[in-house]
Amino acid sequence: MNLRTFTICLSIFAGCTSLIPLPEKTDMTIVNERWSNSSIDELFSGRNIYITKCSGCHGIKPPASYTANEWDTILVGMIPKAKLTSAEGDLVKKYLYVKSHRFFDGGPK
Amino acid sequence: MKTLPRILLFSLFSILITGTSLSNERRFSYTYETSVLPPGARELELWNTERAGRSFFYRRLEQRAEFEFGVANNLMSAFYLNTTWSLKDSNEGVGGGSKEYSSSVSISNEWKYKLSDRVADPLGFALYGEGTVGLDEYELEGKLLFDKEVNDFLLALNVVGEQEWEYEIDNGDVLLETEFKTEIDFGISYRFKNNLSIGAEAVQKNVSVDGTLLHSAFFAGPVVAYASESWWTTLTVLPQIKSFTNATTLNKQLDLDEFEKVQIRLLFSFHL
Numbered sequence: 001m002n003l004r005t006f007t008i009c010l011s012i013f014a015g016c017t018s019l020i021p022l023p024e025k026t027d028m029t030i031v032n033e034r035w036s037n038s039s040i041d042e043l044f045s046g047r048n049i050y051i052t053k054c055s056g057c058h059g060i061k062p063p064a065s066y067t068a069n070e071w072d073t074i075l076v077g078m079i080p081k082a083k084l085t086s087a088e089g090d091l092v093k094k095y096l097y098v099k100s101h102r103f104f105d106g107g108p109k
Numbered sequence: 110m111k112t113l114p115r116i117l118l119f120s121l122f123s124i125l126i127t128g129t130s131l132s133n134e135r136r137f138s139y140t141y142e143t144s145v146l147p148p149g150a151r152e153l154e155l156w157n158t159e160r161a162g163r164s165f166f167y168r169r170l171e172q173r174a175e176f177e178f179g180v181a182n183n184l185m186s187a188f189y190l191n192t193t194w195s196l197k198d199s200n201e202g203v204g205g206g207s208k209e210y211s212s213s214v215s216i217s218n219e220w221k222y223k224l225s226d227r228v229a230d231p232l233g234f235a236l237y238g239e240g241t242v243g244l245d246e247y248e249l250e251g252k253l254l255f256d257k258e259v260n261d262f263l264l265a266l267n268v269v270g271e272q273e274w275e276y277e278i279d280n281g282d283v284l285l286e287t288e289f290k291t292e293i294d295f296g297i298s299y300r301f302k303n304n305l306s307i308g309a310e311a312v313q314k315n316v317s318v319d320g321t322l323l324h325s326a327f328f329a330g331p332v333v334a335y336a337s338e339s340w341w342t343t344l345t346v347l348p349q350i351k352s353f354t355n356a357t358t359l360n361k362q363l364d365l366d367e368f369e370k371v372q373i374r375l376l377f378s379f380h381l
Contacts, residue, residue: 002350006144020229052182053147057257058336065252081338083149 020051027098035094046095049088057082063099071096094096133177134336136306138374140265140296143235143254145223146179153177154187154378162370164343167174169195169369173217183224189217191241215243227256227263246275260317261301263308291315298332310345314369324367325353340379347372 023043031038054060066074075096079089133146146152156173170193177187193213200206219239227233237252249272256265269292277284292315298308309361310332316324327350334343352364363370 020226051226055228056145056147056150056179057225058184059263060226061143064229083147 020047021063021099022058023047023095023098027102030101031094031098034097038094042091043095043098046091046093049084050092050095053082053084053088054078054092063096064103067104068097068100068102071100111330133378134341135309135343136263136298136332136334136336137265137294137296137332138343138376139310139347140294141221141237141252141254141267142256142263142265143223143225143227143233145183145221145235146177148179148181150179151177151381152378153381154376156374156376158372158374160369160372162365163197163201163368164365165201166198167195167201167369168197169193175297184220184222187219189219189241191215191217191243191291213243213245215241215246217241217248221254223283227258232257232356238296245271245277248273261308263296263298263300265294265296269294278363287318289317291317294333295361298334302326304336306332306336311348312347314368322354324364326358326364326368327353328368328372340377342378343376345372345374347374360379366376368376 023040025040027043028038028040031043050060063071071093075089075093079086079092084092133144133150133152135142154175154177155292156171157176158171160169160171161167172192174190175187176189177185191214195211197209197211199209217235218238221235221237223233223235225232232303233254233256234289235254237250237254239248239250239252241248241250251270253268254265256263257265258264269290271289271290271292273290275286275288275355277286293313294310295312296308298306298312300306308331309329311327311328311329314325315322321330328347329350330347332343332345335341349363349365349368351362352368354364
């Protein structure tokens with residue numbers, strides 16, 4: 001069991017953290033480094049779309065399952081297959097980017 | 110087994126016309142999961158269930174063609190065309206009769222609404238309703254669906270209630286028979302890296318007539334599933350393990366009057 005799997009298991013059994021974490025104000029530092037003028041509402045929308053539309057075909061993965069670069073690659077194929085609009089895909093991309101980034105790089109600098 | 114080629118033909122035919130998008134994969138054949146197709150997505154699911162072995166000669170093949178579609182966020186619906194072929198001893202009570210062949214057809218409509226997600230929330234939960242209309246029977250079925258995905262493990266539990274009305278014709282008299290069925294389905298599955306899943310399913314079936322429990326039996330067996338980006342398939346072998354009522358004299362452990370010794374279900378599905 002690697003560190004990523006162990007951390008995910010720990011968060012489940014702690015029972016206090018969703019595997020699909022809610023956006024926080026501190027996420028804005030990260031997201032605005034890549035997409036300026038983003039809002040926290042966009043991150044909430046991205047999370048909601050991810051849960052609602054991406055879980056129709058398979059169980060969704062926690063953002064911490066992949067690095068931000070890996071998510072970029074995955075989403076190139078998944079956005080059209082999940083029938084997301086370009087705008088919806090961008091919202092999902094922002095949400096997964098920031099949460100993955102926080103997990104692997106320890107949060108905002 | 111003459112019906113096996115028919116099952117394989119019915120299912121594998123679809124591979125030839127498979128598309129190239131994602132499908133709403135299942136990892137169990139009997140136990141439903143809470144996932145719901147997104148709006149605009151469509152899918153064709155082909156079911157084959159072979160049921161064999163009663164206290165008399167009995168074989169039954171059930172096939173369902175299901176067209177699923179996402180209606181709105183967290184809401185989906187589906188239409189089914191159901192066909193059943195059965196072959197049994199005409200003197201089913203004691204055996205020694207001749208070969209009796211029968212078939213039936215019906216249509217069903219299902220609705221599923223997801224209330225919580227199996228990954229994002231502590232527990233996945235969905236409501237499921239299905240109605241069936243046939244030439245000689247009507248059915249209404251409701252299910253409570255629960256599931257939880259933890260890494261590569263998936264656990265699912267269904268609580269099912271079904272009311273059935275069936276017309277019988279006896280010496281020119283039309284009789285309406287009613288049955289109430291309850292069922293608990295449970296499944297556990299582990300997914301390997303190559304999208305192959307292996308697990309087990311357990312089903313507890315109960316049949317009541319006029320408020321009296323007449324039949325109750327427990328089934329359990331292995332399930333294997335595979336999902337690609339464009340199609341998925343599941344196969345479950347479900348032998349009857351034990352009867353809690355009405356065990357037949359041929360085998361005191363099993364109820365072979367109402368249920369079969371074994372059921373095998375093969376599902377194949379692809380996106381449209």
